[in-house]
Amino acid sequence: MKRFLNIDFTFKTLSMSGALFQVILLIALLVMLIYTSRLAISEFGAGFILSSEWNPAEDERETYGAAASIFGTLVSTFIAMILAVPLSLVTALFLVELAPKLLSNIVGYGIELLAAIPSIIYGMWGLFIFAPFIRKYLQSPLKGLNEVSFLPEIPLFEGPPMGIGIMTAGIVLALMILPFITAVMRDVFLMVPQVLKESVYGLGAVTYEVTSRVMVRYGIQGLIGATFLGMARAIGETMAITFIIGNVHKISASLFSPATSIASTIANEFAEAYTQPLYIQSLMFLGLILFLISFIVQFVAYWWVGKLQKSMGVQ
Amino acid sequence: MKKITTIILLLFLVGFLIQTLDAEIIEGAGASFPKPVYHKWMHKYYELTGVKINYQSIGSGGGIANIEAKKVDFGASDKPLKKDELDESGLIQFPMVMGGVVPIINLEGLEPGSLKLTSALLVDIFQGKIKKWNDINIQKINSDLHLPKLDITVVHRADGSGTTWIFTNYLDKVSPEWHEKVGYGKTVKWPAGIGGKGNEGVASNVMQIEGAIGYVEFAYAHENQIPYASLQNQSGNFVKPKIESFQSAAANADWSNAPGFYIVLTDQPGAESWPITGATFILIHKEQSKKDVASEALKFFDWCYKYGDKTAIDLNYVPIPDNVVKLVQEVWTKDVTCMGVKLWK
Numbered sequence: 001m002k003r004f005l006n007i008d009f010t011f012k013t014l015s016m017s018g019a020l021f022q023v024i025l026l027i028a029l030l031v032m033l034i035y036t037s038r039l040a041i042s043e044f045g046a047g048f049i050l051s052s053e054w055n056p057a058e059d060e061r062e063t064y065g066a067a068a069s070i071f072g073t074l075v076s077t078f079i080a081m082i083l084a085v086p087l088s089l090v091t092a093l094f095l096v097e098l099a100p101k102l103l104s105n106i107v108g109y110g111i112e113l114l115a116a117i118p119s120i121i122y123g124m125w126g127l128f129i130f131a132p133f134i135r136k137y138l139q140s141p142l143k144g145l146n147e148v149s150f151l152p153e154i155p156l157f158e159g160p161p162m163g164i165g166i167m168t169a170g171i172v173l174a175l176m177i178l179p180f181i182t183a184v185m186r187d188v189f190l191m192v193p194q195v196l197k198e199s200v201y202g203l204g205a206v207t208y209e210v211t212s213r214v215m216v217r218y219g220i221q222g223l224i225g226a227t228f229l230g231m232a233r234a235i236g237e238t239m240a241i242t243f244i245i246g247n248v249h250k251i252s253a254s255l256f257s258p259a260t261s262i263a264s265t266i267a268n269e270f271a272e273a274y275t276q277p278l279y280i281q282s283l284m285f286l287g288l289i290l291f292l293i294s295f296i297v298q299f300v301a302y303w304w305v306g307k308l309q310k311s312m313g314v315q
Numbered sequence: 316m317k318k319i320t321t322i323i324l325l326l327f328l329v330g331f332l333i334q335t336l337d338a339e340i341i342e343g344a345g346a347s348f349p350k351p352v353y354h355k356w357m358h359k360y361y362e363l364t365g366v367k368i369n370y371q372s373i374g375s376g377g378g379i380a381n382i383e384a385k386k387v388d389f390g391a392s393d394k395p396l397k398k399d400e401l402d403e404s405g406l407i408q409f410p411m412v413m414g415g416v417v418p419i420i421n422l423e424g425l426e427p428g429s430l431k432l433t434s435a436l437l438v439d440i441f442q443g444k445i446k447k448w449n450d451i452n453i454q455k456i457n458s459d460l461h462l463p464k465l466d467i468t469v470v471h472r473a474d475g476s477g478t479t480w481i482f483t484n485y486l487d488k489v490s491p492e493w494h495e496k497v498g499y500g501k502t503v504k505w506p507a508g509i510g511g512k513g514n515e516g517v518a519s520n521v522m523q524i525e526g527a528i529g530y531v532e533f534a535y536a537h538e539n540q541i542p543y544a545s546l547q548n549q550s551g552n553f554v555k556p557k558i559e560s561f562q563s564a565a566a567n568a569d570w571s572n573a574p575g576f577y578i579v580l581t582d583q584p585g586a587e588s589w590p591i592t593g594a595t596f597i598l599i600h601k602e603q604s605k606k607d608v609a610s611e612a613l614k615f616f617d618w619c620y621k622y623g624d625k626t627a628i629d630l631n632y633v634p635i636p637d638n639v640v641k642l643v644q645e646v647w648t649k650d651v652t653c654m655g656v657k658l659w660k
Contacts, residue, residue, distance in 0.1 A: 053504075054504060055503075055504040056475070056500065056501075056502040056503065056504070057498050057500055057503060057504065058500050059498065061498065061504075127516075127519060127520075127523075128519065128523075131523065132523050135523075135524075160466040160468065162468055162509065162524050163523060163524065164509055164520065164523075164524075165509075242473070242512055243512060243516065246509040247473030247510030247511070247512070248505070248508070248509055249504075258510070260473075260510075264473075268473045268475075268510070268512060269473075269474060269475055269502060271373055271374040271376065271377050271474065271475065272374045272375065272376035272377070272474065272475020272476065272501045273376065273475060274376040274377055274379070274380035275376050275379055275380060
């Protein structure tokens with residue numbers, strides 16, 4: 001009994017319970033996803049991932065396939081990452097090294113506010129303002145370029161420019177994760193020891209060399225961590241892209257075409273899928289796939305950072 | 316320590332009080348199509364009688380699932396259940412209000428109702444077979460309009476919806492090809508086009524994209540002044556969507572011979588009838604467990620039938636005609652009981 005009154009023991013037990021609880025929660029989620037999609041798993045098996053046929057009919061034509069949703073999730077995330085990561089890197093470096101203190105503080109504060117904006121606001125802004133803008137000033141000129149007779153037709157820009165589609169979804173997603181990644185990268189750069197920077201300057205390096213050769217290398221683990229955090233957010237993003245991705249279960253090479261992502265499919269179709277067991281279970285199966293994708297992404301992040309730790313020695 | 320105990324006890328007391336205040340609440344859930352008129356009716360009824368009705372518009376599917384599981388006192392669905400489905404779950408269903416689904420178009424300078432479409436054209440457009448507005452088939456029946464060489468962008472619903480059910484039901488009826496290739500339902504495998512979330516999503520997509528065509532409930536097109544098309548009905552006339560044409564479609568329907576009031580109002584006969592009309596239904600259990608709640612619910616529905624007409628019409632819905640209300644109340648008298656006691660006289 002006296003042992004329990006020992007504050008150390010109590011604290012240890014409580015904190016361990018907290019930690020274990022999270023692991024149990026994770027396992028419970030996984031089990032729930034598998035259990036509620038068992039019908040779909042047994043019906044479709046691994047072929048679910050390869051098929052893009054999505055037909056919620058209430059007769060024998062009913063069939064589901066995740067390929068289109070997975071494609072949309074991965075491609076929109078990919079577009080978002082190519083746009084956001086370089087931009088975040090450069091912005092974070094600017095804020096830490098090059099900007100005057102006042103500007104750095106104000107912009108830093110602004111970025112943190114931007115990161116806190118609910119994603120549905122991005123979605124609505126995307127639908128009403130950004131998509132028509134992209135359609136007029138980016139997609140139509142690209143389409144015009146594609147149609148010039150003596151240049152080869154690029155399949156990336158085929159089809160009517162609608163504004164809505166995977167390109168705009170990717171761009172809006174980039175805008176959404178940009179402040180988030182920038183904020184984390186900025187914090188990483190702020191942790192580079194002043195002594196390190198000063199000694200490199202002392203050796204005669206210019207600012208560009210200090211930032212690219214020293215600061216980035218020093219903080220590379222944190223930077224990769226920030227990238228993967230942004231990526232994890234982009235993969236699961238629902239409301240921002242549901243309004244602008246077009247919601248069509250098709251895989252297409254064109255950037256102008258509409259698509260769908262796993263999260264938007266579930267968000268759109270869940271409420272009305274009640275009455276059809278296979279429909280609901282297929283949506284849960286999609287959820288399971290998203291869970292596994294996020295898991296794989298996390299794993300790759302850990303592995304990559306681990307590899308870097310080994311190659312650079314213990315930092 | 317004493318302070319904390321007092322606060323906790325007070326919180327419990329407050330919670331308990333709130334619980335008891337909530338005693339007379341009727342819970343309903345279902346279709347989003349009639350939400351505006353249901354909410355207005357419920358608000359007015361509360362002001363008059365103090366009886367509170369809570370309605371969550373989670374979609375027809377959710378409404379059906381919840382009433383079957385007895386999680387709510389009544390369910391609402393745009394898609395009517397068949398008699399055997401009703402009997403299996405011990406439910407009765409009755410129509411509450413009607414509305415129309417209209418095709419909306421974004422073409423510059425187009426007046427509402429001036430573009431005429433036949434059912435065949437509508438099917439071909441939504442199948443993606445007709446790709447441009449100046450197609451010869453559209454131009455043929457619209458010789459008075461100048462149609463541009465613009466791509467047709469089809470906009471449909473991304474989410475499951477009763478509106479889609481009504482619209483695709485019509486296309487399924489008028490086209491054997493659509494019936495074979497697509498069928499009808501709350502969601503279908505659309506051959507062409509992009510998806511918008513909710514009636515709002517479809518409307519905003521159509522308004523943003525030049526040359527877009529979509530379908531929404533009439534109330535939505537009217538409120539936002541989006542140009543709609545005229546359709547050719549069964550009698551061969553091109554009609555515009557308005558309350559009179561919806562009422563014409565409803566009037567010609569044979570409610571008395573429909574078991575469980577299962578009637579789909581698409582493609583109804585009548586010179587003035589709008590071809591894509593639909594009713595929305597309420598579902599309640601035959602055997603009620605809470606006598607007071609059930610009686611109050613029936614009184615509310617009765618009030619809506621008697622006094623809710625103007626509110627419905629103001630919101631561009633069509634009230635159920637009186638002769639049908641009589642049939643509905645006959646079913647209430649016959650079927651709704653609580654432990655053997657009839658709840659409606």
